[in-house]
Amino acid sequence: MMGLGMGMPPAKPKDFGGSFRRLFGTLRPERPLILGVIVLAVISVFFNVIGPKIMGNAINTIFEGALGKQLSDAGVTQQQAIAGARAAGNNQVADLLSGLHLNPAGIDFGALGGVLSILVGVYVVSSIFGWIQGWIMAGVTQRTVLKLRTDVDEKLGRLPLRYFDSHPRGDLLSRVTNDIDNIGQSLQQSLTQLMTSLLTIVGVLIMMLLISPILAIVSLLAVPASLVVTMVIIRRSQQQFVAQWASTGALNGHVEEMHTGHAIVK
Structure with a gap:
């Protein structure tokens, strides 16, 4: 943003790769x-x-x-229900x-409570590690x-x-205020979110393939369209x-010059 005016078209970075390498070099002690x-x-x-x-x-x-409780109340065992479904042609x-593993006694609230306790513990552990990650990254930033x-x-x-x-x-x-603040914000938020999002995509994809490969493939068919829309939005944004x-730079320059000129006139 060197001397850009209000009406000038936005310019792309002249050397994004070089700037990134210099920033990466600045982060060397924090590796x-x-x-x-x-x-x-x-x-x-x-x-x-693994929570879901x-x-x-x-x-x-x-x-x-x-x-299981519904079948038990009707006087039908699991094997009888299976045989009846096959006889009716409902193989699925x-x-x-x-x-x-049907339970004729009804819902096992003890087992359900144990599973839910594990679920809460998993999400709590995930949140703790996420908080530690953010705390360390804040110091690095x-x-x-x-x-x-x-x-x-x-x-x-x-x-x-x-x-x-x-x-x-x-x-x-x-440059001294806004641009450096943007770098800090990118390091603390954007970089962390990007890293977490990529890992989440990989993890979710693995879980989808383990649970149901067919449904996973169907879901992946929508990915190319999403990528196209995302790229269009990113380019315009x-x-x-x-x-x-x-x-912002032009506005700061105008305010500073007007303020300085006003002080000189007085």
Whole structure:
């Protein structure tokens, strides 16, 4: 955002790869902690992904108890129900009944409570690891932002006076404040969310394939369309974000110059 005016079109980064490499170099002292954050993210996502599987066991306990009680009240055993379904040509229903462990006494609330306790414990553990991950990443982000601000301050101290005369003050202020704040926000939120989201996608995909490969394949058919829509939104949003911060720099420059000029006139 160097000297961009309000009406100028947004520009793309001149050297995104170089900027990313320099930022990655700044994060070099924090690599052990970042590796720890990745490990914590894997553990948190693992417990979060297996939660629905455990919830499915709870639903099975309720279903098997309710259906078993219903058949018991009707005086029909599980084997009789299976035989009747096959005789009526309902082989799918018969196969479903064959895979169940019906409880003629009804819902086993003791077993259900145990499953739900495990489910609560899994989500609590996932939340704890997620909180630790965020806490560590917050420290990494703040130290990195401090290093960037220190480097910028030292750089400004080495610049000649003609540089400040040829660049709007608001643009310089925007670089020191808004741009570095955006980097910190990206490190603490966007990077963590991206890492967690990727791990969640992999974990959910594995669980879907384990539970039902056919349903997993059907669900994956919608992924290409979602990717196309996402790419279109990202492309347009990126232009708007660049334009937003370009306007912010121009606004800061205008306010700073007007304020300074007002003080000089007085």
